[in-house]
Amino acid sequence: MIKRIHIALLLIGLVFFSAISSGFAVFYFMFYALLAVLLASFAWTRLNLFGLSINASRRSGLSQVGDYVETKLFIKNENILPKILLEVRDMEDLPGVSTGSLLNIKPLQEVTWSGKALLRKRGVYKLGPPKAYTSDLFDLFHFTKTFAGVNEITVHPATVHIPNFQLSYSAGVHPGTSRRSTQQITPSxxxxxxxxxxxxxxxxxxxxxxxxxxxxxxxxDSDARGHTWIVLDMDHAVQNGKEIDNTEEKTVEVAASIASHLLNADVPVGVLAHGDQEYTVPPKRTSSAHTDIMSMLAIVTANGTKPLHQVLQENQSLLGMSSALVIITPSTETSWLEVIKTSLNEVSRIAIVFVDPYSFGLDGVLDINHILISSSQAPTYVVRKEGNLGEELDYRKSGSVDMSPTLEGYSES
Structure with missing residues (x-):
């Protein structure tokens, strides 16, 4: 891309060549005029940042997708020259937002500017440093000045209230060898x-x-039949969507909502994901359980290379000890269903959440019958890009896949 400064330099060079070739005074006049404009533009742009100071005040720590983060910039012009069309920006590391303003500051004046940004994506981000941008009237020169002041914020995934989410169609189906229904979270x-x-x-x-x-x-006994594992499919090959609205973010949002729902019911929850690295948060009943899970879900990314069936196979000894299993995947491949039926047949309750990749831009149309094979005790939920998660994770509206071998030996109350 040819910049304006390159065109200006080329024009000045042509005028200068014409001047020395022809000797006409008009070309010399044009050359000196263009050169003066060029030098004045450079000097004005540099001086627009001279004597400028910016201090920032922000809130850092823990936040959640959907929250706002605020910044306050204290901008002082310590020069006797005004600052004209000065652009200040902050929190540029946050995805999907641009927080800044165009200001004119009088000589020796101090102004305060406040802004806020919507946290649209989970992760760990730097807030700052504040920067000032300036350019000349002809857009020939651009200069940036960076100031001190960086904070860090951890953005947890959003959670949705899902009161009607269940791990089986019958609340009386329970793990263990006993066939009587129980109101306890764990059997012993x-x-x-x-x-x-x-x-x-x-x-x-x-x-x-x-x-x-x-x-x-x-x-x-947390090693036996009292807890639930949530497995996220973080295989990069099955993800679809854009930077913010994608199957990865929806998968994490679903996992966070289900984990919060179960933890609020005093159910120990473990989370497993193979993404940019292997993440495992073991089930436990402590006050830090929720924070541990949300902190893990804040940083996991779908850069994994292992398909879901391989993840399940490699962790069958870990997952097979649980009383319930939740699998969240956007994959249209169903080979992992065979792993559940054959290798995880000791798990009493299994729920599947299918993140519809077609709603995130994958070519084609969802054939739900490809996922919903036959009616059984294993609810299968389908969530979409524009769907209402509270309604989509309602067991009364879910379908089912054939998990009958998994539920063999258990009864309804």
Whole structure:
């Protein structure tokens, strides 16, 4: 791309060549005039940043997609010359936004500018540094000045309230060898331990607490049948969409919503994803469980090279110990279903969330029958780009895939 400065220099060179070739005074006059404009434009652009200082005040830490982050810039002109058409920007690292303004500042004047940006994508971002941009009236020269002041913000994925999400069509279907229905989150208690901050009050064991004169809680056997694993398909080959609206972001949003829903019900949740690296957050019942999962989901990216069926096969010993499994994938391949039926047949409840890649730009039309094979106890949810997640993750509207071998040996209440 040819810049204006190159055209200006070429024009000045042609005029100068014409002047010395012809000797006409008009060409000399044009040459000196163009050269004067060029030098004046350069000097004006440089001086527009001279004596300028910017300090920033921002809120950093943890946020969530959908929140706003605010910045306040204190801009001072310490020069006796005004600053004309000065562009200031901040938080340029945030995707999908541009926070800035065009200002005219009087000599020795200090102004305050405030702006805010919508957090549209999860991740870890730098807020700052603030920058000032300037150019001349002819757009020949562009200069930038960067100032100190950088903060970091971690943006957790958005979560949606999904009150009607279930891991099976019948709430009475439960793990374990017993065929009676139970209202407990986990089927058995392994031990009694001291109460720690964050433990649910419903887990307090009152007889032991009275005997020992301190709060004691029931510790469930988390290695056996009390927890749920959420597996995200982060294979790069099956992703579709744009920078912000894509199957990767939708997959993470679904995982975050389901994890929050289960954790609020005091269900230990583990999360597994093979993306830019292998991520594993083990199930646990602590006050930090939610933050640990959201922090992991904030940074995972779909740069994985392992297809879903391979991830399930390699982790079958880990996943097979759980009482429930949630699989979230945009893949139209169904080879991983065979892995569930053959290698994970000890898992009592399995729910599948299919992120429709066609709604994110993949050529073709979704054939739901390719995913929904036959009716069974394993609900399959379909979520789309413009869909309402609260309605899409409603078990009353879900379909099903044939998981009958997986549910063999369990009964409804």
């Amino acid at each position: 208690v392994s031990t009694i331990r001291d109460y720690v901050y964050g433990d649910a009050l419903r887990r307090i064991h009152w007889p032991s607490s009275l005997r020992q004169s301190k709060l004691m809680v029931k510790e469930f």
